[in-house]
Amino acid sequence: MAHNYMRQPSDQTPKYKMPTPEGLKPEIKDNSDGSIYVQYHPTIQGRHEVQMSFEGSGIDGSPFQCLVDSIDSGYVSIFGSGLVGGMSGENESFTVVAKHGTLNDIQVTIDGPARTDVKRENKGDRAEFSYMPMTPGAYSINIKYKGKDIKGSPFQAKISGEGRKRSQISISNCSDYALNVLEPEIVDLTGSLKKPSGAIEPCILKKLAEGRLGIASFTPKEKGNYAVNVHTSSEKHIKGSPFNIAVGDKEMAHASKVTVSGNLNSANANSENHIVIDTNGSGYGGISVVMEGPHRTELDFKELENRKYQVYFSPHEPGIYILNIRFADEHVNGSPFLLNVGGEPSGRVRETVTREMEQAEPVMPKTKCEFLLKIPGTNPFDMEASITDPEGKTELCEVMDEDDFHYRINFTPQDKGNHIVSIKHKGMHISGSPFQYTVGQLKTGGSHKVQVGGPGVEKGECNLWNTFNIYSREAGAGTLSVAIEGPGKAMIKIEERPHGFLGVSYNVDKPGQYGIHLKFKDEHIPDSPFKVTISPDGGVARQVTVHALKDRGLSIDKAATFTVSFNGAAGQLHAFIRSPSGGHDDCFIQEMDTGVFGIRFIPKENGVHYVDVKLNDMHVPDSPFAVMVGSVAADPAMVHAHGDGLETGNVNKLNKFVVRTAGAGSGFLAAFIDGPSKVALSCKEVDEGYEFQYTPFCAGKYLITLKYGNIGIAGSPYQAVISGTGRKPSPILEQSSMVVETVEKKPGMKASRRFRGDASKVVASGPGIKKAFLNRAQNLTLDVKEAGNAILFVGMITPNGTPESELVVKRASNTSYTVTYTCKEAGEHLLQIKWGDDDIPGSPFCLHA
Numbered sequence: 001m002a003h004n005y006m007r008q009p010s011d012q013t014p015k016y017k018m019p020t021p022e023g024l025k026p027e028i029k030d031n032s033d034g035s036i037y038v039q040y041h042p043t044i045q046g047r048h049e050v051q052m053s054f055e056g057s058g059i060d061g062s063p064f065q066c067l068v069d070s071i072d073s074g075y076v077s078i079f080g081s082g083l084v085g086g087m088s089g090e091n092e093s094f095t096v097v098a099k100h101g102t103l104n105d106i107q108v109t110i111d112g113p114a115r116t117d118v119k120r121e122n123k124g125d126r127a128e129f130s131y132m133p134m135t136p137g138a139y140s141i142n143i144k145y146k147g148k149d150i151k152g153s154p155f156q157a158k159i160s161g162e163g164r165k166r167s168q169i170s171i172s173n174c175s176d177y178a179l180n181v182l183e184p185e186i187v188d189l190t191g192s193l194k195k196p197s198g199a200i201e202p203c204i205l206k207k208l209a210e211g212r213l214g215i216a217s218f219t220p221k222e223k224g225n226y227a228v229n230v231h232t233s234s235e236k237h238i239k240g241s242p243f244n245i246a247v248g249d250k251e252m253a254h255a256s257k258v259t260v261s262g263n264l265n266s267a268n269a270n271s272e273n274h275i276v277i278d279t280n281g282s283g284y285g286g287i288s289v290v291m292e293g294p295h296r297t298e299l300d301f302k303e304l305e306n307r308k309y310q311v312y313f314s315p316h317e318p319g320i321y322i323l324n325i326r327f328a329d330e331h332v333n334g335s336p337f338l339l340n341v342g343g344e345p346s347g348r349v350r351e352t353v354t355r356e357m358e359q360a361e362p363v364m365p366k367t368k369c370e371f372l373l374k375i376p377g378t379n380p381f382d383m384e385a386s387i388t389d390p391e392g393k394t395e396l397c398e399v400m401d402e403d404d405f406h407y408r409i410n411f412t413p414q415d416k417g418n419h420i421v422s423i424k425h426k427g428m429h430i431s432g433s434p435f436q437y438t439v440g441q442l443k444t445g446g447s448h449k450v451q452v453g454g455p456g457v458e459k460g461e462c463n464l465w466n467t468f469n470i471y472s473r474e475a476g477a478g479t480l481s482v483a484i485e486g487p488g489k490a491m492i493k494i495e496e497r498p499h500g501f502l503g504v505s506y507n508v509d510k511p512g513q514y515g516i517h518l519k520f521k522d523e524h525i526p527d528s529p530f531k532v533t534i535s536p537d538g539g540v541a542r543q544v545t546v547h548a549l550k551d552r553g554l555s556i557d558k559a560a561t562f563t564v565s566f567n568g569a570a571g572q573l574h575a576f577i578r579s580p581s582g583g584h585d586d587c588f589i590q591e592m593d594t595g596v597f598g599i600r601f602i603p604k605e606n607g608v609h610y611v612d613v614k615l616n617d618m619h620v621p622d623s624p625f626a627v628m629v630g631s632v633a634a635d636p637a638m639v640h641a642h643g644d645g646l647e648t649g650n651v652n653k654l655n656k657f658v659v660r661t662a663g664a665g666s667g668f669l670a671a672f673i674d675g676p677s678k679v680a681l682s683c684k685e686v687d688e689g690y691e692f693q694y695t696p697f698c699a700g701k702y703l704i705t706l707k708y709g710n711i712g713i714a715g716s717p718y719q720a721v722i723s724g725t726g727r728k729p730s731p732i733l734e735q736s737s738m739v740v741e742t743v744e745k746k747p748g749m750k751a752s753r754r755f756r757g758d759a760s761k762v763v764a765s766g767p768g769i770k771k772a773f774l775n776r777a778q779n780l781t782l783d784v785k786e787a788g789n790a791i792l793f794v795g796m797i798t799p800n801g802t803p804e805s806e807l808v809v810k811r812a813s814n815t816s817y818t819v820t821y822t823c824k825e826a827g828e829h830l831l832q833i834k835w836g837d838d839d840i841p842g843s844p845f846c847l848h849a
Helices: 540-544
Strands: 004-005 014-017 027-030 037-041 045-052 065-073 073-081 085-087 092-098 106-111 116-124 128-133 137-145 153-159 164-170 177-182 190-193 201-202 204-207 212-216 224-229 242-247 258-263 266-268 273-278 287-293 297-303 307-315 319-327 337-342 350-357 369-375 383-388 393-397 398-401 405-411 419-425 435-439 451-452 464-473 478-486 490-494 499-506 514-522 528-536 543-546 560-565 573-580 584-586 588-593 596-601 607-615 626-631 640-642 648-650 654-661 668-675 679-686 690-697 702-710 718-723 735-739 761-767 777-783 792-797 806-813 815-822 828-835 844-849
Touching: 092 106, 092 137, 106 116, 106 128, 164 307, 177 224, 177 242, 177 596, 190 204, 190 679, 201 212, 204 679, 273 319, 287 297, 287 560, 337 490, 369 419, 369 464, 369 499, 369 806, 383 398, 383 405, 405 419, 405 588, 478 490, 478 499, 540 607, 573 588, 584 702, 648 654, 668 679, 679 735, 690 735, 792 806, 792 815
Parallel strands: 085 153, 266 337, 648 718
Antiparallel strands: 004 037, 014 045, 027 037, 045 065, 065 073, 073 092, 092 128, 106 137, 116 128, 137 153, 164 287, 177 212, 190 201, 190 224, 204 212, 224 242, 258 273, 273 307, 287 319, 297 307, 319 337, 350 478, 369 405, 383 393, 383 419, 398 405, 419 435, 451 464, 464 499, 478 514, 490 499, 514 528, 543 560, 560 596, 573 584, 573 607, 588 596, 607 626, 640 654, 654 690, 668 702, 668 735, 679 690, 702 718, 761 777, 777 815, 792 828, 806 815, 828 844
């Protein structure tokens, strides 16, 4: 065997030793190019060492190790630092030396936490291998001779370095399949899919455009006839169920038929790069795009045409990135792509501070407790706080005003269990409220139990201290880190507070977009990193004032107006409204006078809305403004969730939890489940609220987020650990969701029964829908055989605006009704017939008597 080493100075003589049982003596030659040549002939297998010293001292790297194994009438030797470890993002290498003529019988493969390509260069009786691991972790290097592992293979190389940043986006509508039925609501519906093989599994129901019902994540893997069964909570099929789907080769998912074009080999940092993904002719399947690299990447997409998409990506910094594109969980042709991202560095700066958070002491009933928060921009006279016990009983807390917008909240819980602390300003929850507060022994926490709120994670201004609060009492003990990254350097101050609260203030010297990274036990908390736009020095925006904006008493579909005075300021005014369901709508702006503008908006749903008013993209004082729409607001502090499905569950089994909305008003209840697979999620109404059922398809940890009126309920998100055997995990984090428009419930009230009817299928016939006669009975017949189940409403109004005195509805058969009326007054009569909430065809009927 032969090795090359750097030559020692000529006036000094190195000593070489080969300490093997046979006492091998290596042959040393000078290459006359600054290196030396060492050759030896091993006769036994095993690990050999080459010890090199200079003037009695070992040189750097000595002893050098190599592994020798016997092959057909010879030996193979392997050495190099790449067999042991290295750094992510750097080239690592090793060398294989074999008997002349046998080198092509050596095969090398590498397995690890990320796909790694191996480069090989043959040089006579040796082969130089190199690889670039992109993710830290343990890599297995498999070296085989004629298909058999050599001695010591596989070698474990431990790769260290900063973990690769992973950004992802999923496009799911190319895996949606529309069923031939209109369904205005999917509450109380569950679905199952019967495959051609006879296997039955839950399927994910989805409300598609124009009110059509469909199934999501439809990725057929076998040809034949599929049957989709859709049931109500009473186990009855809806109309048209089961729905049959014939799957041939063109419906099967074929990742190899997906065409991809665009920036697949090179891109520029901090610029918009794009790729086009065309799934036409590829069957049904979802698309996932994942970018891995030394920094984060902004990702977005738009649909160009049916089943053809344009994906935009912008890496934050130059470097080597890996682009993974999958269709139906399989790589498309050429994926993963190695992207060489060039361009200029962004110059972004990151500052980090950490704190060790200790385990909170358990609090017993009848013990005085307190919160201490900083809430800038509030008036002490408009502050209120309350605590709700596990039974739903609510009591007011004591609110004490302290210096610099600090408030001390005092309360005394009376029972054990999970309590909810609500803190409101002008009757609306502050950012981060409501808070969970456990009385008694605390459960095992985690990063998902850290809560954050305050203006500093929503907006900011440079050269001013921006603040927010962190609540970690329910998370347990661990290291909490706060990092702020952006175009300018951030000064960060941490204010220690009792009972699990921290106050964070930061000051940056340059405007722009910043990322606030919050980690607990080295894991991002929910919604981290927070993107915050830091505006320049407020300047003229501070001169602007808002007048006559009502913060309550607003109604759906009724315009609300207010005025904005510039007071000498100048610039572009922009206003938009954010709804409880998460929508954004621009407000109508009209100039009323010089420097005075009228702003108008029309709310479309009940609940708390936020109105953002900006001048030159900078918030005016007190923006965003919270306004209440509707008389009965959805209060997340009155919503409780319970059930085993919030903590544990099983693969391919129904797991359940209940969300209690009794006493919480009406609003939008949203459930999001994130995990290694999508879940079949359904919901049904129960006496106290709504019961959610979900079926996960693979084992792992699932994060369950519950929001009411677009505000997280206390205790959310929950982490459910799912066990069992199922599908392989998805390469990306999958999300399933459902939004329910709740009805107002009182504690103890029974659940209302839901009816599902189709008014368009009701057939009215008979003389009574064509002509009316004075003082003579007229009849008509209603056939509801094809219209499903609903409540029948029949009414007639006379010419003077009063109900007709003689109107009778009788059931003629199981599927038909007879309507009889007698007009007592001459003139135009109006006959209205509804099936459920909708008029039947032709209604209202105008009849002249």
